[in-house]
Every structure is written in C-alpha cells, then in structure tokens.
Amino acid sequence: MQIAVGITVMLVLTTVFVLLGLAEANHMLVFGLLLAVFSALVIIGLAATAKIQAMRATFVPTPAIAENKSSTFTNTTALQHYATPEHRELASLRQDLRALQDEHASTAFQLAFLKTHMRLCFDNIRYHEEITLPRALAGQAGAIIIAALLTLVGTALCALPDSAYLLAKTLNACLETSWQSIVRGGD
Known part of the structure; x- marks a missing residue:
C-alpha cells in the first residue's frame, strides 16, 4: 500500500513538474516551497499519530499468581495437659518449629512468585523491544522516506x-515532440 502511494506521489509530482514547464512564468520556487511544507506536514502528522497511539496504549500487568496459603492453628491449651514442664516445652518448640516451617514455605512461594513475575516483565520488555517497536517504526518508514x-x-x-x-x-x-511523432507516424 505504501509503495503504491509512493509511486503515485512521485508520478503526480513529475506530472506537475512537467506541466509547470508549460507556464509562461517560473513557478518552481512556489512549487518547491509547497513540497517542503507538504512534507513537513506529513512528518508532523506521523509524529502526532504516533503520540496519540502511545497515549492510548495501556499497560496490562501480568496477573498475580494465586497464593495457596494454608492456615494452621496451634492449640496452646493442649500444652497444659503435659505432665512435666520439659514435655510442655518440647510441645511448644514443636509448635514453634511448625510455624517456622509454614512461614518458610510461604516465603519460598513468595520468592518463586516474584521470580516468575520478574521473568514475565522482562519477557514483556524484550517482546516490546524486539517486535512491537520495530514494527511500529517500520510501519511509518515509507511515509517518512517519502516526506x-x-x-x-x-x-x-x-x-x-x-x-x-x-x-x-x-x-x-x-x-511534445514525441507525441507529435507518434501522431504523425500513425497517419
């Protein structure tokens, strides 16, 4: 599509250039200024369009991974049923150890979640740099070259x-000479 538009623009410009040769006065300065103004307007339009598209784009963060959290309850009243203070202390240490193990598992899950989230963020950045950005620039390259x-x-x-x-x-x-020779040659 852009190639067709580029070829059309070049053909129109060549035709206008040749037709200006028919004029009695020299209008090349005005034609040149109009071309420069037109190309500047095309570049301004492309920049404005790119800015509007960038403003419309919204960042969609990666969805959060559901945390499988288990709840454990400690029975502190059962500690009173142990006969000796050593047994009560040992039962209390077991409960503390279970709580620390649960906290460790929760922290390990959060760490794995953060690593996954960071990997997804870096994948999104790499995708943008390698695919989205070059395609956006390539889409406007033809118009910028023509301008x-x-x-x-x-x-x-x-x-x-x-x-x-x-x-x-x-x-x-x-x-004119070529046209006249074609017309005369056909008679």
Missing part, C-alpha cells in the same frame, strides 16, 4: 528555480 524526499526535491527547486524551470520546459518540449 524526506519531498523536502529534498522542494529544497532543490527553491535553490535552483530557473534551472528547474528550464529542465521542465525541455522535458515538455521532448514530450
């Missing part, structure tokens, strides 16, 4: 309007 070429042609026409006018007159004379 830059229009700027160069417009600048050349502004710098050398008399030479461009003479070139357009010469091309026009060549086309």
Whole structure:
C-alpha cells in the first residue's frame, strides 16, 4: 500500500513538474516551497499519530499468581495437659518449629512468585523491544522516506528555480515532440 502511494506521489509530482514547464512564468520556487511544507506536514502528522497511539496504549500487568496459603492453628491449651514442664516445652518448640516451617514455605512461594513475575516483565520488555517497536517504526518508514524526499526535491527547486524551470520546459518540449511523432507516424 505504501509503495503504491509512493509511486503515485512521485508520478503526480513529475506530472506537475512537467506541466509547470508549460507556464509562461517560473513557478518552481512556489512549487518547491509547497513540497517542503507538504512534507513537513506529513512528518508532523506521523509524529502526532504516533503520540496519540502511545497515549492510548495501556499497560496490562501480568496477573498475580494465586497464593495457596494454608492456615494452621496451634492449640496452646493442649500444652497444659503435659505432665512435666520439659514435655510442655518440647510441645511448644514443636509448635514453634511448625510455624517456622509454614512461614518458610510461604516465603519460598513468595520468592518463586516474584521470580516468575520478574521473568514475565522482562519477557514483556524484550517482546516490546524486539517486535512491537520495530514494527511500529517500520510501519511509518515509507511515509517518512517519502516526506524526506519531498523536502529534498522542494529544497532543490527553491535553490535552483530557473534551472528547474528550464529542465521542465525541455522535458515538455521532448514530450511534445514525441507525441507529435507518434501522431504523425500513425497517419
């Protein structure tokens, strides 16, 4: 699509250039300035469109992993049923050990969750850098190249309007001669 638009723009510009050779006055300076202004407007439009698209984009964070948390309850009243203080102390240490093991398991799960989340974030960043960003830039490359070429042609026409006018007159004379030879050859 962009190639077709580029070819069409170049054909239209070439036609206008040749037709300006038919004019009595030299309008190449105005044509060059119009090309430069048009190309600047195209680049401004592309930048504005990219900015609007960037503002519309929303970041969707990766969904949180459901934490499988188990609840354990300690029975502190059962400690009173032990006959000796040593047994009560041993039962209390067992309960503390179970609580520490549960806390360790919860911390290990949270660490695994954070590692997974970081990996997903880095994958999203890498995907954006390697796929999304190059595609976005490549999508506008053709229009930017055409706009830059229009700027160069417009600048050349502004710098050398008399030479461009003479070139357009010469091309026009060549086309007229070619057309007349085709018409005469067909009779």
